Amino acid sequence: xxxIGPKTASALVNEFGTLEAVLDAAPDMKxxxxxxxxxxxxxxxxxxxxxxTLARDVPLPVPLEELGTREPDLNVLAEWxxxxxxxxxxxxxxxxxxxxxxxxxxxRATAHxxxxxxxxxxxxxxxxxxxxxxxxxxxxxYETVRTAQDLQKWIxxxxxxxxxxxxxxxxxxxxxxxxxVGFSLATAPGKACYVxxxxxxxxxxxxxxxxxxxVALDLLRPLMADDATLKIFHxxxxxxxxxxxxxxxxxxxxxxxxxxxxxxxxxxxxxGQGMDELSAxxxxxxxxxxxxxxxxxxxRIPFAQVPVDKATTYAAEDADVTLRxxxxxxxSLRTNQALSLYEQIERPLVPVLADMEKAGIAVDRAxxxxxxxxxxxxxxxxxxxIFDAAGREFNIASPKQxxxxxxxxxxxKGGKRGKAGAWGTDSAVLQDLADQGHDLPARVLEWRQLxxxxxxxxxxxSRQASSAGRVHTSFQMAITTTGRxxxxxxxxxxxxxxxxxxxxxxxxFIAPEGRRLISADYSQxxxxxxxxxxxxxxxxxxxxxxxxxxxRTASEVFGIPIEDMDR
Numbered sequence: 001x002x003x004i005g006p007k008t009a010s011a012l013v014n015e016f017g018t019l020e021a022v023l024d025a026a027p028d029m030k031x032x033x034x035x036x037x038x039x040x041x042x043x044x045x046x047x048x049x050x051x052x053t054l055a056r057d058v059p060l061p062v063p064l065e066e067l068g069t070r071e072p073d074l075n076v077l078a079e080w081x082x083x084x085x086x087x088x089x090x091x092x093x094x095x096x097x098x099x100x101x102x103x104x105x106x107x108r109a110t111a112h113x114x115x116x117x118x119x120x121x122x123x124x125x126x127x128x129x130x131x132x133x134x135x136x137x138x139x140x141x142y143e144t145v146r147t148a149q150d151l152q153k154w155i156x157x158x159x160x161x162x163x164x165x166x167x168x169x170x171x172x173x174x175x176x177x178x179x180x181v182g183f184s185l186a187t188a189p190g191k192a193c194y195v196x197x198x199x200x201x202x203x204x205x206x207x208x209x210x211x212x213x214x215v216a217l218d219l220l221r222p223l224m225a226d227d228a229t230l231k232i233f234h235x236x237x238x239x240x241x242x243x244x245x246x247x248x249x250x251x252x253x254x255x256x257x258x259x260x261x262x263x264x265x266x267x268x269x270x271x272g273q274g275m276d277e278l279s280a281x282x283x284x285x286x287x288x289x290x291x292x293x294x295x296x297x298x299x300r301i302p303f304a305q306v307p308v309d310k311a312t313t314y315a316a317e318d319a320d321v322t323l324r325x326x327x328x329x330x331x332s333l334r335t336n337q338a339l340s341l342y343e344q345i346e347r348p349l350v351p352v353l354a355d356m357e358k359a360g361i362a363v364d365r366a367x368x369x370x371x372x373x374x375x376x377x378x379x380x381x382x383x384x385x386i387f388d389a390a391g392r393e394f395n396i397a398s399p400k401q402x403x404x405x406x407x408x409x410x411x412x413k414g415g416k417r418g419k420a421g422a423w424g425t426d427s428a429v430l431q432d433l434a435d436q437g438h439d440l441p442a443r444v445l446e447w448r449q450l451x452x453x454x455x456x457x458x459x460x461x462s463r464q465a466s467s468a469g470r471v472h473t474s475f476q477m478a479i480t481t482t483g484r485x486x487x488x489x490x491x492x493x494x495x496x497x498x499x500x501x502x503x504x505x506x507x508x509f510i511a512p513e514g515r516r517l518i519s520a521d522y523s524q525x526x527x528x529x530x531x532x533x534x535x536x537x538x539x540x541x542x543x544x545x546x547x548x549x550x551x552r553t554a555s556e557v558f559g560i561p562i563e564d565m566d567r
Contacts, residue, residue: 001045003037006436019049085271087280134324137190139285142316144308145195146209148219155223157187163230164223165323168242169303169315171198174489175241176358176472180213181304182311183220186319189327194312198304205307217247224253232257234275234322237354237477250354258350259325260478262333265342269481279321282328287321288314346477353475353485360470361492367508368462375454375501382447389440396447399425405440412438450501457495457505464490524549 001009016022023045026038038045078095081087145151158164165186170178179198186192195216201207223229224243233239236258244250260273271277279285293314294300303311333339387393391409394401403423407415412433415423427448433441465471476486487493495509496502511517522528527549531539542552547562555562 001037001041001048003033008034019045085277134189134283134327137188139190139317139320140313141190142312142320143193144208144312145193146211148211148215151195151211151216151219154185154187154193155219158185158223159226159229161187162228163187163232163323163326165192165232165319165326166239167233167315167318167322168239169311170242171302171304175238176245178242178245180242180246182315183216184315184319186316186323189324190320192316192320192323194308194315196308196311199306199308199311200304201308202305207308210308213246221248221252224248227255230255230257232259232322232326234259234318234325235478236261237350237357237475240351240354241358244354244358250351250358253351256347256350257326257330258347259322259329261346261350262326262329262342264478265338265346266329266332266336268478268483273478275318275321275325278325278329283321283324285321287317290314349477353477357472357474360466360468360472362470362510362512363461363465364508364510365462365465365469368458371501371504371508372454372458372462375450375458379447379450379454382443382450386440386443386447389443396444397451399423402444406433410440412441453496453501453505458508460490461505461508 004012012022013019016025023038023042026035026042029035029038074095077093078090081090081093081095143150145154167184169181169183171181172178181198182194182196184192184194196207196210197213197216199207199210224231231253233256236256240250240253240256243253259278260275263278264273267273271281276287276289279287291300293306293310294303306314333342383396386396390405392405394405396402400422402425403415406412406425407423414429414432414436416429418424427445430441430445430448434445461471471490471492473487473492474489476488479486485493495506497506509517527539528543530536531543539549542549551562551565554560555565558565
């Protein structure tokens with residue numbers, strides 16, 4: 001009811017007992033805005049009560065006695081876990097993946113194909129280039145390449161075959177700065193090698209002979225530049241940037257395919273696009289994990305310290321799996337009607353995005369420093385008000401201390417403890433308290449928003465900028481279900497825009513002298529497509545007349561001439 005908040009409503013119900021009693025008493029109340037609201041909006045209040053009252057006469061679909069807990073049917077549960085991809089749950093509960101899991105997956109794929117007018121995957125799998133045709137070769141008979149002569153033999157074999165899979169091993173996850181520890185090649189299913197370059201041996205496990213990185217890259221260069229030999233990667237953008245940093249420029253690495261994008265073009269949203277997941281799904285093979293060769297947590301070692309024999313088994317398998325995935329997935333691009341999407345959009349975008357990541361975007365470090373100082377000063381001012389509202393000083397960034405003040409010392413209602421016994425103080429809890437009119441939660445929310453802008457943007461962008469003053473993000477090509485790109489490390493697609501602080505942060509992104517930053521966007525593209533595809537006369541007329549669709553809509557809804565409609 002307009003003008004009546006939770007406190008007033010509680011007081012009225014406590015005084016009169018029920019909503020109807022309040023509404024009956026309204027005409028006799030002293031004249032006020034509250035009395036007028038009660039009379040004018042009585043029916044709205046009754047409707048609201050009806051909407052939130054649970055219906056007690058709904059027949060139950062299952063009798064109550066059947067709703068008790070019972071022991072699970074392990075076969076059914078295991079099949080469901082497998083179908084939904086909960087492999088860690090299968091392992092944790094000691095369940096082997098049921099034999100029928102593949103049948104479920106095939107049935108689901110067939111149903112998806114049928115619903116979308118696509119060929120039956122079972123028919124595709126009958127072709128000799130699919131997973132069945134490449135799964136018979138063993139996965140463990142790989143070679144360690146230690147001499148230039150042996151590497152040249154592998155390169156010549158790749159060129160004779162007209163294709164090979166390539167994978168890089170690095171000493172870091174940032175492709176713009178990671179060092180190349182080694183690389184692997186696969187020329188046929190089960191036929192793969194690893195070329196160690198910078199492994200660090202120990203007395204107990206010496207590395208043995210390794211090629212000089214410059215020598216190996218000089219031998220690799222003609223293969224990468226050969227238009228007649230297809231080089232297959234999984235997540236090609238990462239490897240191309242690694243090779244670029246090592247001395248093989250992106251523009252010289254031609255004729256590249258990417259199994260991650262081949263899969264993504266056909267199955268975005270159905271499952272993840274990681275190599276391990278695709279291998280299990282399409283090849284029925286679980287690859288060796290990175291953790292199994294490097295360790296985990298504090299015991300993890302850099303890949304350069306992994307013994308060469310273990311590194312060979314791991315790295316060569318990655319190239320082998322990549323090649324087998326290409327044989328399994330590439331033929332279905334056409335039958336799944338995804339060939340043009342992959343060939344005309346996804347694949348050509350790889351070197352473009354790699355160049356964008358390498359170039360980065362310039363930031364005004366001085367402006368970011370000013371913003372950080374300004375935010376810090378404003379946070380200090382806010383802290384004084386927060387301590388005054390709390391009655392004492394405390395660590396505002398500590399959820400535990402804040403919870404104790406709000407719910408133990410101030411005894412505010414609505415608090416809930418977590419599993420560890422501490423009070424919950426997330427933004428939803430604080431916003432609820434602020435909506436009730438409490439001052440301290442509202443102040444803390446403002447402080448948190450400013451602290452997040454400072455830590456996530458002004459401080460982080462300065463820290464992540466290169467010596468040239470440029471920030472290098474990573475564009476993820478196969479994450480979203482919609483086909484959009486996402487940006488990480490740092491996320492440059494989520495800079496705030498609707499606040500003054502967000503606008504100031506955006507102004508810290510600059511163009512070099514003599515250049516300009518421009519912004520381009522389609523004008524109401526979805527509505528234009530709708531107008532054309534659905535042939536909606538009113539929409540088509542508005543676009544032909546150059547009218548703003550939302551202004552036209554508001555004009556008709558509110559009966560105001562469009563020329564008088566403001567934003």
